[in-house]
């Protein structure tokens with residue numbers, strides 16, 4: 135077990151950060167908006183090969199590092215589904231953003247408005263649909279991701295069935311992808327807030343010197359440490375149990391994180407220009423996806439405590455001995 | 458970064474499990490029912506730790522010259538996990554091997570090392586740690602137990618409290634005041650049989666053996682028993698505490714307790730989705746704590762300076778345990794009335810898990826100030 139990045143992993147993360155850096159500075163219009171999505175960043179990430187790390191001799195953990203790091207950006211880029219879910223069920227690389235759509239197809243889905251492809255969980259099957267302009271409609275939300283919904287009614291029929299085995303894989307990797315995105319956004323939201331409470335003064339001192347603020351921020355930091363490592367572990371392990379633990383660990387704490395972080399940014403935090411929402415609203419967007427913390431917990435419970443007669447999975451996901 | 462155990466680590470864990478299978482007596486459940494601080498378990502620890510030492514499994518992480526084999530902190534931790542998962546048959550001797558011995562190796566005089574290290578490595582001695590006082594817990598530097606130099610000796614007067622294992626201990630790692638400055642403190646190593654020491658156990662909510670007052674009345678300790686220089690012990694205390702940065706792995710017993718509750722709920726047909734989701738959330742909490750603990754072991758194995766990830770791992774584990782206690786009392790309210798020792802021990806141990814060895818709030822202070830760089834209020 136080694137928690138430090140290898141030289142290759144470090145190079146990968148540094149390379150990704152270099153590509154993302156120019157997109158840190160938001161335009162005046164972006165600073166007033168609810169969501170910052172840049173096709174140019176999306177293309178830059180694709181052209182640099184970050185969505186097919188596996189074909190560069192790296193593995194799913196490295197794809198996970200890409201997803202968690204990319205989620206730090208104030209710009210919402212579609213990385214996690216392309217880098218983790220797609221390769222689990224399909225060969226090659228997507229030509230553009232991939233939306234993972236599950237549940238009611240009439241509802242708004244993340245990235246669907248800008249997607250080239252949709253991976254659709256129909257409940258019975260996983261369907262790959264190519265998305266063209268007339269198929270979707272933009273949905274404006276406050277949730278810091280581009281959202282869209284299908285207007286074409288025949289998307290599933292036109293799509294390619296990938297089968298039930300692929301569906302199971304996609305569900306697993308979608309939870310892992312979600313946990314990584316969550317962890318990356320949460321880390322940045324905490325770092326942003328820690329920075330703010332060092333600068334903002336009240337009663338003649340930085341608000342970050344008040345213990346009420348310190349303790350809750352320390353708890354937020356603790357939560358993000360857990361999120362980071364459970365999500366990266368899941369990316370490495372690729373098991374349902376690890377996926378469910380990571381998703382539950384992330385989604386379960388969205389409420390506390392968003393409450394505390396907004397509190398400590400005070401009135402500034404509710405102005406768009408301050409930018410906090412670019413991360414916290416992503417947490418809110420992810421909080422209930424794929425069944426939310428409850429869904430992940432129940433899936434985990436089904437593995438740990440299956441109906442009578444079925445075989446229980448090993449209870450510890452970081453198994454003391456190889457599972 | 459990668460998360461696999463090495464084949465050597467797997468093999469080592471198997472070796473430890475095998476040793477436990479072979480060494481633990483048939484009546485171990487009974488011996489251990491009142492916890493590792495109970496007189497019975499401490500007595501047994503003297504037998505068990507000796508046998509463990511014979512197999513080279515008591516101090517493998519110590520230097521070869523001191524009876525170890527320079528094993529890595531990973532092995533030290535695997536050992537701790539396996540011991541804790543069966544109820545810690547080493548008893549209080551886990552302290553000896555984890556931090557008292559290593560602290561003596563660093564700061565002890567040749568005579569002190571000669572006197573103590575071989576005995577610790579042989580598994581035949583029980584120590585207690587006398588730091589806290591009625592007026593000095595989190596604020597340890599407020600301690601008032603005084604040692605005054607008189608010729609070749611120190612005369613100690615004062616009182617300690619919450620001294621785990623004191624009633625059964627052979628030796629004492631004692632923190633005393635030797636000057637008027639806040640951090641003018643020193644450490645004395647003395648036998649608990651020294652005249653003038655009185656141990657008074659008192660009842661409490663936690664498991665047996667932890668709640669003792671220790672009174673020192675004109676206790677004469679030879680000056681050669683001082684560890685390091687007079688009034689320079691603060692550095693030693695910090696060094697010793699740094700070994701505790703990898704907390705005690707409580708997730709095994711936590712999982713055992715949770716399985717008990719789930720078993721009961723299933724038998725009674727009450728394991729509905731709400732309880733299932735909550736129970737699974739607790740498992741997620743334990744596994745998160747485990748992973749964060751491994752992160753700290755890794756840092757230690759690489760000789761990195763301590764980070765606040767140690768504090769993070771501790772509070773993650775404490776929160777999972779706290780959630781479990783709450784789950785037990787909510788869903789299986791008879792858990793503490795059925796006479797089950799494991800449940801009782803878990804619940805009782807958990808009350809103090811966020812207090813002993815640095816409170817939960819202290820951990821948060823450290824994370825905020827040392828980890829996040831926030832400064833203290835003026």
Ligand SMILES: Cc1cc2nc3c(=O)[nH]c(=O)nc-3n(C[C@H](O)[C@H](O)[C@H](O)COP(=O)(O)OP(=O)(O)OC[C@H]3O[C@@H](n4cnc5c(N)ncnc54)[C@H](O)[C@@H]3O)c2cc1C
Pocket residue numbers: 585586587588589591593594595596618619620621622663667809812813814815816817818819822
């Ligand atoms: C089961 C058990 C075993 C123990 N074993 C030993 C032992 O073997 N040897 C030994 O020396 N000691 C031992 N202790 C003592 C233990 O180390 C102290 O209880 C602990 O350090 C807390 O000190 P205190 O009890 O005086 O609490 P206090 O320091 O009085 O704290 C009370 C509350 O105030 C909070 N508080 C204090 N200061 C601050 C601050 N600056 N910021 C925010 N909150 C603060 C604390 O977090 C806590 O919530 C043991 C305790 C227990 C419960």
